[in-house]
Amino acid sequence: xxxxxxxGIKKTPAEESDKFLVASQWRLMWWKFKKHRLxxxxxxxxxxxxxxxxxxxxxxxxxPFQRDATLINAPPQKVRFIxxxxxxxxxxxxxxxxxxxxxxxxxxxxxxxxxxxxxxxFVRGSSYKLCGxxxxxxxxxxxxxxxxxxxxxxxxxxxxxxxxxxxxxxVSLSIGLVGVFLSMVIGCVMGGISGYFGGTVDNIIQRSxxxxxxxxxxxxxxGLSAAVPTTWSPIKVYFGMxxxxxxxxxxxxxxxxxxxxxxxxxxxxxxxxxxxGAHEGRIIRKHLLPSFFSYLIVMxxxxxxxxxxxxxxxxxxxxxxRPPVISWGVMLQQAQNVQTVATYPWIMAPALFVVVVVLAxxxxxxxxxxxxxxxx
Amino acid sequence: MIRYLLKxxxxxxxxxxxxxxxxxxIIQLPPGDFLTSKIAQLEMLGEKASESEIASLRAQxxxxxxxxxxxxxxxxxxxxxxxxxxxxxxxxxxxxIGERLALTMMISTCSIILSWAIAIPVGIFSAIRQYSFLxxxxxxxxFIGISIPTFFLAxxxxxxxxxxxxxxxxxxxSPEYAIAPWSFGKFLDLMKxxxxxxxxxxxxxxxxxxxxxxxxxxxELGKQYVxxxxxxxxxxWKLLLKYPVRIAINPMLSTIGWILPVMVSGSVIVSVxxxxxxxxxxxxxxxxxxxxxxxxxxxxxxxxxxxxxxxISDLILAWSDPRIRYE
Numbered sequence: 140x141x142x143x144x145x146x147g148i149k150k151t152p153a154e155e156s157d158k159f160l161v162a163s164q165w166r167l168m169w170w171k172f173k174k175h176r177l178x179x180x181x182x183x184x185x186x187x188x189x190x191x192x193x194x195x196x197x198x199x200x201x202x203p204f205q206r207d208a209t210l211i212n213a214p215p216q217k218v219r220f221i222x223x224x225x226x227x228x229x230x231x232x233x234x235x236x237x238x239x240x241x242x243x244x245x246x247x248x249x250x251x252x253x254x255x256x257x258x259x260x261f262v263r264g265s266s267y268k269l270c271g272x273x274x275x276x277x278x279x280x281x282x283x284x285x286x287x288x289x290x291x292x293x294x295x296x297x298x299x300x301x302x303x304x305x306x307x308x309x310v311s312l313s314i315g316l317v318g319v320f321l322s323m324v325i326g327c328v329m330g331g332i333s334g335y336f337g338g339t340v341d342n343i344i345q346r347s348x349x350x351x352x353x354x355x356x357x358x359x360x361x362g363l364s365a366a367v368p369t370t371w372s373p374i375k376v377y378f379g380m381x382x383x384x385x386x387x388x389x390x391x392x393x394x395x396x397x398x399x400x401x402x403x404x405x406x407x408x409x410x411x412x413x414x415x416g417a418h419e420g421r422i423i424r425k426h427l428l429p430s431f432f433s434y435l436i437v438m439x440x441x442x443x444x445x446x447x448x449x450x451x452x453x454x455x456x457x458x459x460x461r462p463p464v465i466s467w468g469v470m471l472q473q474a475q476n477v478q479t480v481a482t483y484p485w486i487m488a489p490a491l492f493v494v495v496v497v498l499a500x501x502x503x504x505x506x507x508x509x510x511x512x513x514x515x
Numbered sequence: 516m517i518r519y520l521l522k523x524x525x526x527x528x529x530x531x532x533x534x535x536x537x538x539x540x541i542i543q544l545p546p547g548d549f550l551t552s553k554i555a556q557l558e559m560l561g562e563k564a565s566e567s568e569i570a571s572l573r574a575q576x577x578x579x580x581x582x583x584x585x586x587x588x589x590x591x592x593x594x595x596x597x598x599x600x601x602x603x604x605x606x607x608x609x610x611x612i613g614e615r616l617a618l619t620m621m622i623s624t625c626s627i628i629l630s631w632a633i634a635i636p637v638g639i640f641s642a643i644r645q646y647s648f649l650x651x652x653x654x655x656x657x658f659i660g661i662s663i664p665t666f667f668l669a670x671x672x673x674x675x676x677x678x679x680x681x682x683x684x685x686x687x688x689s690p691e692y693a694i695a696p697w698s699f700g701k702f703l704d705l706m707k708x709x710x711x712x713x714x715x716x717x718x719x720x721x722x723x724x725x726x727x728x729x730x731x732x733x734x735e736l737g738k739q740y741v742x743x744x745x746x747x748x749x750x751x752w753k754l755l756l757k758y759p760v761r762i763a764i765n766p767m768l769s770t771i772g773w774i775l776p777v778m779v780s781g782s783v784i785v786s787v788x789x790x791x792x793x794x795x796x797x798x799x800x801x802x803x804x805x806x807x808x809x810x811x812x813x814x815x816x817x818x819x820x821x822x823x824x825x826x827i828s829d830l831i832l833a834w835s836d837p838r839i840r841y842e
Contacts (some may be wrong), residue, residue: 160619175542186758191667201604315827331557346526346529346530347533350533350534350822351822352773352776353671353772353773353776353822353825354534354818354822355775355777355817355818356778356780357779357783357784358779358783358794358798358818359537359541359818360816360842361783361798362544362802362810362811362814363541364539365802365803365810366541444662448664452664452665452666455664455666456666457801457803458799458802458803474670477670477673477677480670480673480674481678487667487671490667490670493664494659494662494664494667497661497662497663498658498659498662501658
């Protein structure tokens, strides 16, 4: 066993090894995880993004449905500190002017250097209900007079892309967690039964897992989500999507749970519990599942990205969530052809958020895997 | 070997039955049956479907019969090559999908070959130069490869080609070959176009394959026979290629099983974005129009072919690695 985790702590060697000996399993993992800089950084980023999703009404400068018909597809405004008057401590953007050209029927915008719009923090803006409960009108940042501030540009209806991305993160980020939670429940039940009882039950479940894993998921997902009735309310469609993603997603988890249960059920403590008269459900719940809880969390972290990517892809194809629901995939529906993308590259911004989130989940999962693996 | 082969092929049958039931469920899921949509479509065009026409169509598809009978009708038809009729195109499904399926499978196969062609050398390099700068670069690029949605990568490359090279990378054939019958020239033309979609589809799988290759090779390189050979003065190249690389390539064959479904999914979405004449766009269109026989048959055949591909990869693995045969 290496003692690397403690190199940064100023204590005598004897104290260090004492600390190591009495530390709980979770504490040991935390020490090991902290060493993985990229994973910690990604973890912090994810926490910030999820906080942003929870308090999206406060973080986003505008309502996601607020339209400015004069600024359709306006480009992103650059945040600046230096103007020709000198350096400003308060960041600002220049105003945007322009619009539909008569001759070409295209919209051309340019920076209006005469209008300097300072960015204020904790400004009063449109009123909202924080998390749907607390009425408030403060926003994290914005302009003093409630004028436009398109840090990531505007979409085809003149709505602020950044605000929409922040609101969309609520759906896009949560669908991964909810989907993984449902897959975990199915996967643990199926894998647990399969590994614990063995025999015919195990054989049948194993074959179904293999079947599910050898199928191309996207065509099946497409088929199932196309069957979601268009008359459903957004919230129903959301849960419909979660169910569809989980139906095909539990197989990998169940296989891992089964493998682990098989190796664990032969352990002495499982036998001891059985001899003490514990019934089988209790042995699985109380003795086997906790032993590989850390392992499970790693698996779950690594399966969140797949769900997020699936939702984005299906919504992009128009088979998943539909407007007026805001999700990153729904926003990307605008980017259907190369001409649109070439003219308004900023409409791809939600995809960058997808990449960053998926990358962060992978790094965190990797760091946790290293931390949770006692043999590593 | 024969025993293993028979066992593996027998295992495939229940899987294929399960796939067919799933596809049939998808066909049946939308509310109403497809004749309702057909009649609605005819009425939109100002035509009126006659009572007798409707009745004969109903009888043809056995819509009056119970669900399980309809399933048997559908599955026996499929075995005979009758996949039902597409109502958007008003043509038998089988005539619509033949060439498209072949192209889909071709893209998937090319993607696997391409991802191996990249992953094996990179994996070898990363293993012998572990923790070097380039090893970290490859790992990072690999991570981005898994994190980027396939359709976004396709859009990005299309955007890049359009913006910087003024190229429109759409389709699989040059215009002069698009509707021409198959010839050697058309095949060459296809090869000129197929690498881009194959590359995009392959990216997601490449990252995983590099990790597998790197990990296996690292395990092998630590073994004593390698040290013994080095002590005897075997040259580094020979030492590397003669045994460790050969052994580390074995698990690649077993990864086809999970890589092929990923590739088929990938080729569907890339085809939609790049508008390739494969199953992707047609499947999407069929689903949007609720042309369920077309969509269901597509899903059934794509899944079926993937299952068969997985079995073939298992057989190749058993052929190359005796340990598996005798398990």
